[in-house]
Amino acid sequence: MSAEGSSQRIATVERAADVLLLFSKSAERDLGISEIARKLDISKAAVHRILASLRSRGFIDLLEESRRYTLGTSSLALGLRCLTQLDIRTLAGPELTALSRATHETATLSIRSGFERLYVDQVVPNREIVMSVAIGITHPLHAGSSSKAFLAWLPEAEILQFLRRKLKPVTPQTITDPAKILNELRLIRNRGYSQSVGERQTGSASVAAPIFDRMGNPIAVISVCGPAVRFKSELSQCVPALLDSASRLSKRMGYIPPKKP
Numbered sequence: 343m344s345a346e347g348s349s350q351r352i353a354t355v356e357r358a359a360d361v362l363l364l365f366s367k368s369a370e371r372d373l374g375i376s377e378i379a380r381k382l383d384i385s386k387a388a389v390h391r392i393l394a395s396l397r398s399r400g401f402i403d404l405l406e407e408s409r410r411y412t413l414g415t416s417s418l419a420l421g422l423r424c425l426t427q428l429d430i431r432t433l434a435g436p437e438l439t440a441l442s443r444a445t446h447e448t449a450t451l452s453i454r455s456g457f458e459r460l461y462v463d464q465v466v467p468n469r470e471i472v473m474s475v476a477i478g479i480t481h482p483l484h485a486g487s488s489s490k491a492f493l494a495w496l497p498e499a500e501i502l503q504f505l506r507r508k509l510k511p512v513t514p515q516t517i518t519d520p521a522k523i524l525n526e527l528r529l530i531r532n533r534g535y536s537q538s539v540g541e542r543q544t545g546s547a548s549v550a551a552p553i554f555d556r557m558g559n560p561i562a563v564i565s566v567c568g569p570a571v572r573f574k575s576e577l578s579q580c581v582p583a584l585l586d587s588a589s590r591l592s593k594r595m596g597y598i599p600p601k602k603p
Contacts, residue, residue, distance in 0.1 A: 354392070357382070357384060357388065357392055358392050358395065358396060360382055361378060361382065361389070361392050361393070361396065361402075362396070362401060362402075362413075362417065364378060364381060364382060365402075365411075365412070365413050365417075366413075366478065366480075367479070367480055369479070371412055372405055372408065372410040372411060372412040373410060373411055373412075374409070374410045374411070375389050375390055375393070375411075378393075378411075393411055396414075397411075397414070399416055400414045400415050400416035400417075401413070401414050401416045401417045401420075402414050402417075403415075421478065430451070430453070430553065430561060430562045430591070430595065431451060431462050431463055433591060433594055433595075434451045434463065434553070434562070434564065434591055435463065437449075437564065437587045437590065437591055438450070438451060438463060438464070438465040438564070439465050440587070441465070441564070441566060441583055441584065441587045442465040442466065442467050442566075443467070444583045445467075445566050445576070445579075445580045445583055445584075446467050446469060447467055447472070447473070447566050447567060447568040447573060447576070447580065448464055448465065448466050448467065448472055448473045448474065448475070448566070448567050448568060449464065449465045449564065449565070449566055449587075450463065450464045450475055450488065450564070450565045450566075450567060451463040451464070451562060451563070451564055451565075452488045452489075452492070452550075452562060452563045452564075452565070453561070453562050453563075454483075454492050454560070454561075454562075455480065457482065457483050457504050457507070458480040458481060458482060458483065459480065459481055459483060459488060459489055459492050459563070460477075460478055460479060460480045460481065461475045461476065461477050461478070461479070461488075462477060462478070463477070464477070471569055471572075472568070472569075473546055473548075473567045473568050473569060473573075475567070481512075481542060482509070482510075482512070483504055484504075484509050484516065484517065484518065484523055485511075485512040485513075485516045485538075485541050485542045486512075486538045486541050486542030486543070486548065486550075487535075487536040487537050487538035487541075487548040487549055487550035487565055487567075488536075488548070488550040488563045488565045489542070490526065490527065490530060490536040490538070490550070491530065491535065491536045491550040491551055491552050491560070491563040491565070492552065492560050492563055493523075493527060494527040494530040494531050494536060494552075495531065495552050495554075495559075495560040496560070501524075501527065505520040505523060505524070506520075509523075512541065512542050512543075513540055513541060513542065513543065513544050514540075514544075515539065515540040515541045515544070516541050516542070517541070534551060534585060535549055535550060535551040535581060535584060535585060535588075536549070536550050536551075537549045537550075537577060538550075539570055539574060540570055545569060545570050545571075546567055546568070546569065546570055546573075547567065547568060547569070547570040547573040547574050547577060548565050548566060548567035548568070548573070549565060549566055549567075549577055549580055549581055549584055550563050550564065550565035550566075550584070551563065551564060551565075551584050551585055551587075551588035552588065552592075553588055553591045553592050553595065554592040554595065554597040555592075555595045555596065555597060556595060556596030556597055556598075558597060561595065562591075564584065564587055564588050564591065565584070566580045566583075566584050
């Protein structure tokens with residue numbers, strides 16, 4: 343194969359990956375060809391060819407009634423395969439169940455991908471009004487308690503790099519001022535957990551704590567969340583159970599906390 347042909351094939355693979363990533367990050371269940379072309383700045387013809395190729399392998403499905411596209415079973419299988427390889431998710435399962443039972447609220451587990459994080463598991467309590475999160479949707483690291491629990495324990499250089507980005511508000515309560523975020527991150531590190539009321543989702547409240555690996559890096563975050571009207575008064579009561587769960591999981595990941603002076 344010529345060098346030119348090889349480069350073209352690599353570009354096609356990269357575009358196909360961009361299309362799949364667009365579906366994974368979209369708040370909409372399905373997307374149309376024009377929408378994909380506009381968001382990725384590629385031609386409709388190129389989008390059509392990529393979608394046809396992905397459809398042939400089951401990564402994309404066509405919704406006949408609307409002529410729009412959605413993720414297919416091969417994408418689901420690939421995602422589930424990835425999740426099964428996350429040891430922390432397997433380890434955290436019993437802790438999420440116990441935490442939800444102890445607090446009577448939803449317990450969640452998040453992992454980080456660059457300057458974003460996503461929920462990979464949750465346990466919802468058996469009560470009439472509960473909070474439920476969307477698994478696999480990415481969220482920025484400045485909005486919500488789980489996001490800030492990651493950001494607070496990143497290396498200082500990474501925190502400053504993130505804060506140099508243009509931070510957009512997710513809700514009217516989202517803090518976007520870098521100085522205010524830095525002050526809050528210091529508070530979070532001092533007390534060992536983060537909290538949020540309506541910063542990522544209006545009407546919700548949560549507390550979150552990091553799970554550390556043996557090197558002291560935050561590899562995951564565990565949280566408790568609920569409707570703000572109820573959970574704001576329960577927040578402080580949930581913190582001890584949350585920190586106990588995070589501590590046990592960190593210990594199982596090989597983390598040894600530094601001795602207090």
